[in-house]
Amino acid sequence: xxxxxxxxxxxxxxxxxxxxxxxxxxxxxxxxxxxxxxxxxxxxxxxxxxxxxxxxxxxxxxxxxxxxxxxxxxxxxxxxxxxxxxxxxxxxxxxxxxxxxxxxxxxxxxxxxxxxxxxxxxxxxxxxxxxxxxxxxxxxxxxxxxxxxxxxxxxxxxxxxxxxxxxxxxxxxxxxxxxxxxxxxxxxxxxxxxx
Numbered sequence: 001x002x003x004x005x006x007x008x009x010x011x012x013x014x015x016x017x018x019x020x021x022x023x024x025x026x027x028x029x030x031x032x033x034x035x036x037x038x039x040x041x042x043x044x045x046x047x048x049x050x051x052x053x054x055x056x057x058x059x060x061x062x063x064x065x066x067x068x069x070x071x072x073x074x075x076x077x078x079x080x081x082x083x084x085x086x087x088x089x090x091x092x093x094x095x096x097x098x099x100x101x102x103x104x105x106x107x108x109x110x111x112x113x114x115x116x117x118x119x120x121x122x123x124x125x126x127x128x129x130x131x132x133x134x135x136x137x138x139x140x141x142x143x144x145x146x147x148x149x150x151x152x153x154x155x156x157x158x159x160x161x162x163x164x165x166x167x168x169x170x171x172x173x174x175x176x177x178x179x180x181x182x183x184x185x186x187x188x189x190x191x192x193x194x195x
Contacts, residue, residue, distance in 0.1 A: 001097045004033035004127060007075070007084065009041050009163065010055045012188060013062040014180040016161035023156040024102045024127050025068050032070055033102065035059045038082035039075045042115070050193055052076045061183045085116040088123040099124035100152065105131065105139050108151075112144055121150040129154045170194035 004024045006017065013035075021033040037055045049055070056073050063069040074090065075082040084101060091099065101124050103111075108128050111117055130139050130153050143151050161179040169176050171194060177185055188194060 001031045002029060002100075003095075003097045004028065004030045004100045004102050005036055005088075005091070005124070006033055006102045007036040007038055007082070007087070009044060009049055010035070010037045010059045010062075011050050011163050012055070012166055012180060012184055012193070013058050014161040014163060014166055014184075016159035016179075018062060018065055018181075019156060019159050020102060020104070020129055020154075021069060022066060023129065023154050024100065025066075027154045028100055028127060028152060030068065030100065032068055035063050035069060035071050036087065037073065037076060039079055040081045042081050042083060043110070054187075054191060054193060058184050058187055061187060062181065064183075065181060083115045085114070085120050085123070088120060092123055100127040101125075102127045102129070102154075104129045105134055105142070108139070109142050111147065117147070121147060126151045127154050128152070129156055131156055131158050133158075167194045 004021065006021050010017065024030060025033055037052065037059050039052055056076055060071050063071040075087055088099065088101070101120065103126065105128055108126070114120065128139065128151055130136060136153060139153065166176050166180060170188065
């Protein structure tokens with residue numbers, strides 16, 4: 001099976017996450033994309049995040065939007081800081097397959113700072129979203145030579161949505177209906193998140 005992994009904090013999930021997963025499915029002919037909320041993102045460990053149970057519930061709501069999306073709470077269940085290399089090692093043991101870790105071009109810039117990037121690339125390929133205004137040439141310059149043959153580019157339209165923007169809008173009492181699915185908006189309201 002050809003499987004994509006879309007990890008992240010999902011605080012909260014939004015249309016941009018869905019568009020990225022669908023772009024990867026189409027570009028790489030993936031059988032499935034797993035939405036995988038981090039317990040604690042190593043690059044955001046000093047920041048306050050919404051409790052994992054809420055982020056997981058919202059990611060599950062997003063997953064229902066496409067039959068090729070699935071959900072895993074393995075990083076939340078494992079606890080502690082969530083490292084991609086540990087998750088990929090576990091996945092390859094319990095569910096061997098051909099994996100792609102999906103990320104935006106902005107995250108690719110710091111990939112060499114991730115825990116054990118060489119092992120990550122032995123366990124999977126990277127699917128990197130190329131969004132305007134960045135060009136293919138600019139993105140390729142950011143990829144270290146030693147990783148280049150393990151990276152697949154996914155072209156997609158710009159996505160203005162961001163979790164930070166949604167949280168800011170909610171704190172200001174502004175609407176978010178156009179940037180995240182209605183069922184997630186309802187969940188946020190019912191659970192009084194981000195206020």
